[in-house]
Amino acid sequence: MTRLQGMRHSRFWSNRNCRYGTIIVGLILLMAIIGPLFAPYDPTQQNLEQILQPPSLKHICGTDFYGRDLLSRLLHGSRISLGVSLSATFLTMLIGIVLGLLAGYFRGWLDKFLMRIVDILLGFPRLFIILLIVGISRSTLLMTIVVLAGFSWMEIARLVRAETRSILTTNYLMAAQALGLNHFRLIIAYILPNLRGMLLTSTNLLIASMLTIESSLSFLGLGVNEPNASWGTLLSQGRLDPTGAWWVALFAGIAIIITVVGFNLLGDGLNQIQSESRT
Amino acid sequence: MSFPLLQVINLKVELIRPESSKSLLQEVNFELRSQELLAVIGESGGGKSLLIKALLKLLPPHFKVSGQIIYTDGNEQPVDLNHLSEKEINVYRRRKIGVLFQEPLSGLNPVLSCGTQLRDAVAFAREVSFAEAHEIALNLFATVGLLEPAAIYCTYPHQLSGGMAQRVALALALAGQPRLLLIDEPTSALDCIARREFMDLIQNLRQTQDLTVFMVTHDFANIAQIAAKILVLYAGLPVEYGDADRLWRQPHHPYTHLLFTTYQTLQKGETVAPSSPKLSDSASSSNGCSFAPRCPVVQDHCYPNFPSYQLLPDGTRLYCHFPLSP
Amino acid sequence: MVSIKSNLNLEPEMNHLSANPILQVENLTLGYRRSAWFGTSSRQQLIIRDISFAIQPNETVALVGQSGVGKTSIANSILRFLKPWHGNIYFLGQNIWQIPASRFRLIRPRLQPIFQDSATALNPMMTIDQAIMDGMKHLKLSHAEAQQRLNELLQMVELEPALCNHYPRQLSGGQRQRVVIARALATEPSLLILDEPLSALDLVTAVQIIDLLRSMRQRLNLSCLLITHDLMLAQQLADRIIVLKDGVVIDSGPTQQILTNPSHHFTRQLIHAAGILNRKT
């Protein structure tokens, strides 16, 4: 842990954004891990007498079209939603960093080639690809993750490339090159650590946008299929009858927003610490 | 005839932290007479640029500045700048006192051309129309020694060399025809020829523009001839203050002595014998004499207690227990 | 490109070359293309015109001139960061711009730069000991040997071993410059290129670094290329001085000879500006 020692623990906690962010994110992760154990009902157990009950003491968040308790579906759904978002973010960061580093470090044709691919993918109408995939294959969770990652790695690649190019011009990088270190060592020990600040913040922002996109994907039919549910599917189910069962979409929406606000606060807090430590 | 333009009476700057407050600058007393030049020398990080910002109340809110900064402008009666409101001190910043910071290039707005910046500053400071300000700007560029003012007018800051940027920043400082000019280490980024030219420029500006100069510097080359008085700062304490040539010939405080003798031997081209005790950079934190660990003539008494204030017959002020007798 | 043959007393100095100089620069020409606004033909700007000089083993040569004359570009072209337009540079007998990059990478440790701004010369995310260890990577030492060599180096540059796990931003300017020097020496270089090493430091620390460099030179029989605008520094360290003006060598020779009777008025101006008291007056 010596490496983090540079960022003393007290400064992390004293930053208000970091503090609130960590609290919220901690609660959400806790809910995802142990929540399902405390779910009052079995999320997939239909109960046809209790269809579309508004929130009551028996069902804190009300019930859906099949009489299933929404609170337990929300708790189980959190595990799926967070799982999908976190793994999609991880995949996106992986692709984005590797390609960004390659493009930024090995300039010349490789850089041009990768950046053209980024342009093409950025121009692609996302909706179109989603609808086609929904059409072609069984929409499994893996497919959702791949689609989510497939659409967001470009921004990260661009960020990493820009940052790498600026690091290449710094004195310590030239000095490292003068030491005769090989490319691998230079990238791993000199470029990557200096990207850490930027990567931390963009990871947090990415997780936030993944959650939002995941809910739109379910809205279009790609995502978790019956009988289990993610926050996205709850949202899209709620959307069908907004005037009637407002509670179906409301609680899922609030859950997404709280999680996303949590990650954003954490991201911004880290960003502030990063910029303070640099001056 | 010269009159005391600026008098600073026991100025103290503290950094207010939630848990503890640390004093960065203390016991600063000096007097600057009109058309004179006061040179401030000392270690980097000794609080020199902090002093300049304190004089113009440019320090952010979590710094507490106590003490008096008396500014008397010829006929008007003296005014204590430290207790003025932001609006009032703006008047002084605009017309009375100009300032030139350390990094000349970063003091210029990167997206506006040098000329427009100067014209705006002049038009604002002297309340004149843009056309008039344009004229004034052009000959201000000339007075600071820039060869073709018209060309400089429409160049951008990032196209200037170190020396040129320095001069444009100087022109900006002179926009409001100030009586007092504060300069913060003007020459550290310049090569020695440009440095020499800049010093000569400052000299003749003092005569032509009737300017008083307060300059923080590292460059000891003929400091005795240029400056009237010298103030030596070490770790926030004005260890020595007195007439320039008397200090240059026989400094009393060990630190001033160390500085000047080293420079004089370098000038003669001889090799400098490294000072005996191994110089460690970590400044001591206790309230004793902070130069003690590096002082060649240190004694046990120096460590625990605060250096005592002494006023020598020749007017030199000193903070040291065992000053060097000539 | 017009090559201005410098008309100064250059010849005598060249012929007493020893068999194999550490560094040999032959009529080096450098410049850069400035792309003007919206495509008027990009102007080519020549900064170094046809310069030749050599550095013998265990010799320190000072390259003196006003800032902006292109001294740093020469250093960069020697370090193979800036491609020269003409001329070639031989280091340890090899023409560094002809051999493939991979082979040059192997001899890079023998040629170490020390930059002016010590703050940006160290990786902010790497502790001091790791930075210095990186210097020894090509020696392939065992951990124990490396640790032992690290302590040796720290002791040599007078840095307390306790600073090892600090980050660069926690050190003062002088301490950082010492770490940079330690890292450079870790690679057992044969040529050090010092680009304005002391101009960012105040006088007291600068003097200590001068003393350190001087002792290092004798102990490890290093040869140095010192780039500075301050003749006073050159006087302290350099055996030979080369004066540059407008991209051309206008004066070169042993330090004392240049300082006592400079043959070009610009050199005289430099001496005066540096504040060196000429013993004659």
Place this chain on the structure above:
Amino acid sequence: MRIQSPGLHLFLVILGLLSTCQQKQSVPQTAFIQPNQDTLITSGGVLLAALNAEPETLNPLSALSEPARQVIGLIFLRLANINSDLTTFTPSLATKWDTLPDARALRFHLRTDVRWQDGVPVTARDVQFTFRLQSNPAYGWDGLPFKTNITKVAAIDDSTVIFFFKHPSRTMLMDAVEGEILPEHVLREMTPDQLLAADFNQQPVGNGPFQLVEWKPQQTIILKRNPDYYDYPRPYLDRVIFKIIPDNANLTRQLLSGELDLAENLLPRDFERLSLRWREGKGNLRPVSFLGRQYDFIAWNLVEPSSYRSLDHRRTDNIIDKLRPHRLFGSRTVRAALTMALDRQRIGEIVNGELFRPMNGPIPLILWAYNPNANHIWEYNPARARQLLSAEGWQDNDYDGILEKGQIKFQFEMLTNSGNIRRQHALTLIQDQLKAIGVAMRPRLVEPQVLIEKFIVPREFDALLFGWNVGLKMELTSLFHSSTFFHPFHFTSYYSTTFDILEDRARAALDTRLAQQQWDKIAALLSEELPYTWLYYKVDCAAIHKRFRNVIIDQRGVFVNVAEWWIPAAERLPHDRLFLNQP
């Protein structure tokens, strides 16, 4: 109003439902006819109606979707319009018709006072020209099967036209009258390609009560009264404005906020809410429900998909011995057990509210041949179902909750088309109920296009939750008859010689009583053999603003007699007065 083509339009069902979650509902009453109390009829007023999708064209020849047909019905006339009993017809363009002596021809006498929008009179040559386009496959008219029995159409003079038939049948009149009449003078030289991209599709020249004023894509279609319509005082309304609202939630919102006068295909919950408000006298939208034209069912694939795949489609003789029965649904008792395991009444209530009627046999409820007690009814009895399954050898030996026989596990996939919320609900309910008897059903939603091409046509599925849109002609050939075995609709691969004989006899019988006997036998046979498990017959629902008088809404559709609708002057709304005295 549109008589469906003889083949029940599979894709119509999907297309109609293509736009997000759009469903038909029905409620017990058969039809809604609002009596005409006031004597003094005043013209003027605007009707704001909702369409669930944008019509792809207004050319009767190439129109396929339901919205397109509804709008065309107001712009073009037919020879005669079908009555609510779905067998007799009322005169429209033709005043009267009679059969010629050898009973293989029909003669129609046309009105002489009908003009096209551009003033050209409508003559028999238009009817002849229309038949020429309709019968030519190149023009791709989807009602082509109606005209296969017609050999020639001859225009004797301007106002009489004769249809000649190959052989006499009960539906000669229905076949002849099908399809709107096209203007010959506009479309005379058009080749099929030209017609496809013709402006006519977007600016039709019609002769009906209304004509097109403006069509803003994806927004609104505005029709105005045809000034020189033959039946003068009608139509009483000045304007009919169609608002295109594909999103159901949006439709409900507009209804509740009073921005619509007429809407159909409401969700059960919305319909119940409207009816509640109407009963309390608060709302001004009168809820209307009538027996619709759709029913949902579960189709069991009787043949193992792999064996069907290896079948050679050309040689259709002795196909039965080449096909292996489905590993699960091959046996009749299993199908019966599964049917008894489903509480179809409960599923109907949850999915449709009360807008449905139970359905136990192949005959659609609205057709004349429907006889409720002809069907064998399998009541909901999970215990009996479990007994039947264990009798067939399906036990749960490894107690994992799923029955198995040998090493075949009783688990399968049931497909339905995505975008149809009520079928998704039904699928989830069925999954739950089948789990109770140890049958593991995995629901799978597939995009409509893919469902047809990849699963239905190649019959690569185990079970399918689907629905038919009922045509007005009583026939089941394309679903179960062996002659249409390789037809896309025959996806259960049902093969029974008894059924073939019975249906041939029923269709040939001219006397309805005799035909009814055959259809009763068919109903008994199929409800016994259960190639389908019929779930429920849908009741359509609509809502009409109370200010409209003389409104007829039944299974023929909502816009049956829009020309007759009128608004009493007192009840006119502000926007009704906008067009009062305009041409």
Place this chain on the structure above:
Amino acid sequence: MIKRLISRLIEFIVVLFIGVTIIFIIIHLAPGDPSLQFCSPTAPLEQRELLMHRFGLDQPLWKQYTIWLKNAVIQFDFGISFFSGKQVGKMVRQALSPTLLLTGLALLFGILAGVFLGIQAAIRQNKFFDRFVTTIMFAFYSMPSFWLGLILLQIFAVQLNWLPSSQLVSVFHEQFSCGARLWDYCRHLILPVSTLGLIFAASFYRYSRNAMLTALSSEYILAAQARGTPRNHLIYRYALGNSLLPLISLVGTSLPVLFSGALMIEVVFGLPGLGRLMTDAVLTRDYPVIVAAALLSFFAAIIGNLMADIIYLIVDPRLRHS
């Protein structure tokens, strides 16, 4: 400089070409047969062959591509839609105007609100206003757009009934006077534009606040302050100029969002537009419409980037005289 622009243009054309080719191939490989759209499965086989031939679907893929390319690039004729027979070019143009109207207004609203609030928050850093607005903007940044739309609709259209709940204009648009017509447009656009606008505003807020904070803490502001320039002069004349620069590249990159971002809003608010046209086209496998719409969104994405670069060069003197 010109060399750089030309190379960018070449890249632009290459990217456009490759992108469209990929889309053309993908939609043909996707299952779902367009011919099912315009004739019922029960239709006799030769009727379907006839229609397939008419739309050129029976030719090999590469031949179809070359024909399409020839028409599209040379005469800008994008063929006719399988589903409705209309000219695809006209359809896309008709669908484009409402989308651009919606997203253009939303982007404008987003930029103005975002930048203004960002600057005010930066000036009053860590005071109540700053913390309050930042948390609200966080919420909007993280909200799914259709969810926000639903809530606004529920409140304003259904409960309070102040605003119409869908469509771009009321059905009696033609009958209104000129002023009333404008008002009718506004009433219909208020909700969708504010929904999309708030989402845009949230992201612009973040950028402009950060940019403003860095500008305010820079050296030349201190130097200007030392020259006695009053506070608001400092903020609006000096700091604002520099902090707006990074926003330009942000506007450039948000151009493609103009197309895809609007779909959800179009569906929820029942507005006609490119998003809905695209959805229906994909569901009915209407190949020419899909390709034309995809081409358009490609075009926007690349034009966006190119414009951002060019404006950046023009505005930022540092790059101009590199």
